[in-house]
Amino acid sequence: MAEVLVRATPLMLAALGVSVGFRTGFLNIGAEGQLYLGAISITWLGMTFPTLPAPLMLVLSLVLGFLSGGLWALIPGLLKAKFGLSEVINTIMLNYIAINLVGILVRTSLKDPTYPYPMSPMLPASTNFLQLLSPTRLHAGLLLALVCAALVYLLMFQTTLGFCMRAVGLNARACQCSGIAVSKYVIISSLISGGLSGLAGVSEIAGLHHRLIEGISPSYGYLAIIVSLLGRNNPVGIVFASLGIAALQVGSMSMQRSSGVPTSIASIIMGLVVIMILSRKSLFRCKEA
Amino acid sequence: MELVVLSSFLAATVRMAAPIALAALGETISEKAGVSNIGVEAIMLSGAYFSFWAMFQSGNVYVAVFAGILGGAGTSLIHAFLSLRCKADQTIAGLALNFLFLGLTSFLFLMQFGKTTTLPSITVLKPVALPLLSNIPIIGEALFAQDPFVYVLYLMVILLMVFFYKTEWGVILHAVGEAPRAADTAGIKVHAVRYLACTANGVLGGLGGAYLTLVKLGFFQENLTGGKGYIALVAVILGRRNPLGVLIAALVIGSAEALQIRLQTLGSTIPSQAFSMLPYVVTVLVLMLSMGKGHNPAALGLPYERDKR
Numbered sequence: 001m002a003e004v005l006v007r008a009t010p011l012m013l014a015a016l017g018v019s020v021g022f023r024t025g026f027l028n029i030g031a032e033g034q035l036y037l038g039a040i041s042i043t044w045l046g047m048t049f050p051t052l053p054a055p056l057m058l059v060l061s062l063v064l065g066f067l068s069g070g071l072w073a074l075i076p077g078l079l080k081a082k083f084g085l086s087e088v089i090n091t092i093m094l095n096y097i098a099i100n101l102v103g104i105l106v107r108t109s110l111k112d113p114t115y116p117y118p119m120s121p122m123l124p125a126s127t128n129f130l131q132l133l134s135p136t137r138l139h140a141g142l143l144l145a146l147v148c149a150a151l152v153y154l155l156m157f158q159t160t161l162g163f164c165m166r167a168v169g170l171n172a173r174a175c176q177c178s179g180i181a182v183s184k185y186v187i188i189s190s191l192i193s194g195g196l197s198g199l200a201g202v203s204e205i206a207g208l209h210h211r212l213i214e215g216i217s218p219s220y221g222y223l224a225i226i227v228s229l230l231g232r233n234n235p236v237g238i239v240f241a242s243l244g245i246a247a248l249q250v251g252s253m254s255m256q257r258s259s260g261v262p263t264s265i266a267s268i269i270m271g272l273v274v275i276m277i278l279s280r281k282s283l284f285r286c287k288e289a
Numbered sequence: 290m291e292l293v294v295l296s297s298f299l300a301a302t303v304r305m306a307a308p309i310a311l312a313a314l315g316e317t318i319s320e321k322a323g324v325s326n327i328g329v330e331a332i333m334l335s336g337a338y339f340s341f342w343a344m345f346q347s348g349n350v351y352v353a354v355f356a357g358i359l360g361g362a363g364t365s366l367i368h369a370f371l372s373l374r375c376k377a378d379q380t381i382a383g384l385a386l387n388f389l390f391l392g393l394t395s396f397l398f399l400m401q402f403g404k405t406t407t408l409p410s411i412t413v414l415k416p417v418a419l420p421l422l423s424n425i426p427i428i429g430e431a432l433f434a435q436d437p438f439v440y441v442l443y444l445m446v447i448l449l450m451v452f453f454y455k456t457e458w459g460v461i462l463h464a465v466g467e468a469p470r471a472a473d474t475a476g477i478k479v480h481a482v483r484y485l486a487c488t489a490n491g492v493l494g495g496l497g498g499a500y501l502t503l504v505k506l507g508f509f510q511e512n513l514t515g516g517k518g519y520i521a522l523v524a525v526i527l528g529r530r531n532p533l534g535v536l537i538a539a540l541v542i543g544s545a546e547a548l549q550i551r552l553q554t555l556g557s558t559i560p561s562q563a564f565s566m567l568p569y570v571v572t573v574l575v576l577m578l579s580m581g582k583g584h585n586p587a588a589l590g591l592p593y594e595r596d597k598r
Contacts, residue, residue: 027380088380092519096569103562225384262399264392271389278377
């Protein structure tokens with residue numbers, strides 16, 4: 001059960017990011033890459049300033065993680081807002097670039113010289129998140145994710161900024177006509193969207209791995225899209241959806257251990273779930289305009 | 290000596306570009322009809338898996354190619370159903386398909402072949418050198434001493450150029466993508482055209498996937514396409530949905546890929562990831578260069594509903 005929560009943490013953070021993007025009409029497929037950038041940032045911070053006190057380290061790593069993920073998402077965001085380039089393609093390409101970037105870094109500047117395998121050294125204890133239930137791997141990243149969910153809710157539904165962002169997502173053309181600077185909100189949304197995914201990367205390193213390794217994310221970034229869709233881009237929905245998807249994943253792994261069913265079954269189920277959601281209107285004749 | 294290196298590099302470029310170009314041509318047809326399918330990756334994976342499976346079972350290339358085409362077309366039709374009949378968001382439907390087929394192909398593969406240390410493999414297609422043409426220095430080997438798929442690709446480019454710009458069918462296709470309501474008023478069955486376009490997309494994408502297993506690799510593994518479907522989408526945008534342009538765009542990206550493989554084998558101290566990154570970086574850069582000039586079909590990505598305005 002704790003393992004489900006551990007897995008749900010990065011999903012929740014990344015999906016919150018994706019949902020902010022979706023609400024503004026910015027299809028952020030790049031949560032995966034933004035997550036990796038967040039992970040790189042905290043590793044760099046921990047290795048460069050190992051002597052910082054823990055509270056300062058915590059704040060810095062969160063800020064830096066948010067910024068690095070956000071800036072990575074800002075590239076496609078700017079390209080979309082200013083030049084109308086498809087953010088879908090750009091975010092996907094940036095994912096591959098980020099994954100390879102981690103591969104390069106753990107072999108060169110962030111490599112642990114005393115260890116033959118490509119990974120960074122253990123980060124100083126000051127970067128680590130609090131462990132919540134000692135024998136399990138549950139860490140304070142979950143609390144971070146829940147706080148972020150509340151913040152995203154407040155931002156999107158209680159502030160003018162959030163209102164404008166949602167309006168842009170609903171009808172960019174009408175917003176343009178009524179004097180709302182569409183591109184500004186697309187850029188802001190890409191920044192927040194990527195930033196939250198970056199936090200997912202920070203929480204994975206700080207809470208779980210404590211060092212940068214290749215493949216820290218079993219495509220959390222892509223799963224986040226499904227989570228966001230399942231949660232109907234609503235922070236509360238996302239919290240529950242991420243728990244559901246995480247349970248599905250953990251379940252598929254224990255199924256493989258016990259009865260040899262390949263874990264890819266989880267990916268099949270998720271694909272089918274989304275297809276069902278998309279086709280429900282005409283298949284089941286739901287009343288919805 | 291230099292010439293030999295250059296000519297083999299060019300040949301590798303064509304081999305890298307061929308699957309991307311095939312899938313991209315398919316997506317071009319689909320996008321011209323107003324259906325944007327992000328699920329090219331799924332189409333290619335499905336084509337790759339089913340052609341490999343059929344080749345392994347039957348040993349007959351024609352059966353294998355046919356299976357690849359069927360796999361691709363089937364995948365594309367799921368997307369067509371979701372986006373045309375259910376009027377779902379086409380991007381999300383495409384993403385869902387990518388997920389589904391990433392899981393499905395590796396699941397089927399594991400079920401069929403089990404977990405083995407040696408990958409089950411098939412013999413790959415041999416290149417066929419065209420007489421005379423293949424003797425042209427430098428480009429001869431690259432262009433005319435390739436496998437049959439590449440010749441099919443050339444043929445497709447020519448056929449599509451004629452189809453798009455010289456036939457009434459091409460006009461109908463454009464009409465459906467640009468102004469579906471006007472097309473409907475003129476008596477064109479919008480959905481029928483779109484379904485056909487999606488099928489064509491699946492056939493070509495399936496061929497592109499089949500290329501990967503039947504010609505290039507000779508084996509199947511999880512996530513074999515590794516983003517080639519997405520790169521094909523970029524080739525479509527870069528080539529401005531013009532078949533020749535798409536081919537050239539695919540060649541540019543293919544050359545980046547051929548280059549990164551050459552660089553990796555040089556054995557420098559730079560991590561190989563720096564080179565694997567290259568095609569993706571080139572893709573983003575080239576995409577930036579193309580900005581502002583693209584012109585999307587007006588109804589791209591929009592479902593057509595007859596009774597709504």
